[in-house]
Amino acid sequence: MARVRATCNQCGDTELSIDDVSVRICREDHDGVYLFTCPECGLSHEKDASRRTLDLLVASGAEVVFWSVPMESLIDTGLGPLTHDHLLDFHEKLQDDALLESALGELVDD
Ligand SMILES: [Zn+2]
Structure with a gap:
């Protein structure tokens, strides 16, 4: 031992x-x-x-x-509730391959 x-x-x-x-x-x-x-x-x-x-x-x-850090502490509560505008912004960002690739690259590099 x-x-x-x-x-x-x-x-x-x-x-x-x-x-x-x-x-x-x-x-x-x-x-x-x-x-x-x-x-x-x-x-x-x-x-x-x-x-x-x-x-x-x-x-x-x-x-x-x-x-793990509790999920509640990772959420930015200053953003307010999720709206249709947020979903539309997100949808548009998903159409931009360069932006998506850049964001995924940040995750991989992390
Ligand atoms: Zn002691």
Whole structure:
């Protein structure tokens, strides 16, 4: 069983079993954090880490949980309700191959 070293804000460096570490990764931007509970004092920690560190933790057997930004927070509520004018604009934009190709390219590049 892999052992990892983590730093507790209260106790300093501590050693944990990989079973005591979990990784949370955002589906949208793929950033993540790792979580552990200090075996000395019982404090729970959530720490930012590089993707390389998170990959190493996962490869060592840490549990992985994926999460998504709630859809409500991605919607621009300032736009108001969808109208026929919005649909007509959208329909016209779909007829423009260059515009569509450009928009799809942005998605692919992302
Ligand atoms: Zn501690």
